[in-house]
Amino acid sequence: MKEKILANIENEEQLEALYRADEETFEQAFFELYPQLAGSPVAACWKARLSYSGEKGILLTKGPQEISKTRSSGDAPEAARPISLKNILWLILICVCCGLLIKLPEILNFEERDFLFFERNAGLIVLFGLSGYAFSSRKVYKPEQVWLSLALFILSAIYVNVLPTNRDSAVINLIYIHLPLMLWCLYGLIFIDFNLRDKSLRMDYLRHNGDLVIFSTLLVISGGVLTAMTLGLFSVIDLNIEKFYLEYIVMIGAVSVPVVAAFVLRHYSVLTNKIAPIIASLFNPLVVISLLAYLLSILITGKDLYGDREFLLLFNLMLLGVMALVVFSVSELKTQKRQVFNLYSLLVLLILSLIIDALALSAIIYRLSEYGFTPNRTAVLGSNLLILIHLLLIVYEIFKILTKKKSLTDLESAIGSFLPVYLCWTLFVIIGFPFIFGLN
Secondary structure, eight states: OHHHHHHTTTOHHHHHHHHHHOHHHHHHHHHHHHHHHTTOHHHHHHHHHHHEETTTTEEOOOOHHHHHHHHHHTSSOOOOOOOOHHHHHHHHHHHHHHHHHHTHHHHTTOSOOSTHHHHHHHHHHHHHHHHHHHHHTOSSOOHHHHHHHHHHHHHHHHHHHSSOOOTTOHHHHHHHHHHHHHHHHHHHHHHTTTOOSOTHHHHHHHHHHHHHHHHHHHHHHHHHHHHHHHHHHHHHTTOOOHHHIIIIIIHHHHHHHHHHHHHHHHHOHHHHHHHHHHHHHHHHHHHHHHHHHHHHHHHHHTOOTTTOHHHHHHHHHHHHHHHHHHHHHHHTGGGOSOHHHHHHHHHHHHHHHHHHHHHHHHHHHHHHHHHOOOHHHHHHHHHHHHHHHHHHHHHHHHHHHHTTSSOHHHHHHHHHHTHHHHHHHHHIIIIIHHHHHOOO
């Protein structure tokens, strides 16, 4: 963080992006750097901003170490980002827009009200809401970025909805899967303020996604408890609201949950700083044990990975989940105390992931040699090859860190640098596959 602040001390917008990505780390790093930045007017403004206490009307004179100790000891409550009426109105407006979009089949009285609408548009609507909230939470934004993002969302919506209604088409189903991934990359560009030069910001975005999943899950669990309690209470007085509640409250709430989670992360980031590192520390060893047991079970039971198509599909889904956990764990390494232990734990997880990926690749190549190329096999082959290369790159960087030749920043940069490769593959599937394999 110190290097980022020094590199962008005259770039107000970038400093603001760094601050929003991790407020506590930014504050501590800034106060440690301030003696060498004292002559900068920008630094003076940031010092006043970070030191001012609105409740007491005074300037705090504590250094970063003392501030950190005060927060962790509970002597004073950590200040959350203030919530204005404007913030709440924007949140409500975006959630209402997402709700209206997900209810379009009913609003427009579509004759074909089947699940296909949600397959095509659910991910697009959620990412549209997240992108809209990202823009609304900025103090300064460029109109051309808003118009470009809106145009890409509109073009994506038109593209996915004019595709033939063919549930049996592998290419169309792959487009349904990959289009949200492309829009997820667009959301990432919005999150990092379209700054493609600073690769470390990509890791901030990945960290944000991990936090978003955690809080979205907590909100879903809370919503489930509330739903069960509400339906139970109304059933006692013989009022059947189940259909209305599920079709409107639950459905609209489902597409609004990520936006609400983003709102919580923005205004109560201290919660994330405490919860995410704990989850990352706990999950790594548990997943390592589970994967070891799973691989041993495959050997003992003699499960045929090469002939069972469904089993191979589940195997690849597991690999994607493990890859997501690896990235999440790396993003939280800097906030964890036992970094060396967690690095070794992560290295074991990566080696197991490489074994899984190698098995999956061998099975895919076998099926290609036996049955030829199909859209699904080609897509799985491409994604597995990319994951294999990415995993090897991460393993190499971790070895360098453990031998004191590189830092965690280099590891994060290596992970962030590979994201455009995934984007290129996603665009190839969305645009190239229809020309190569057709839409039938």
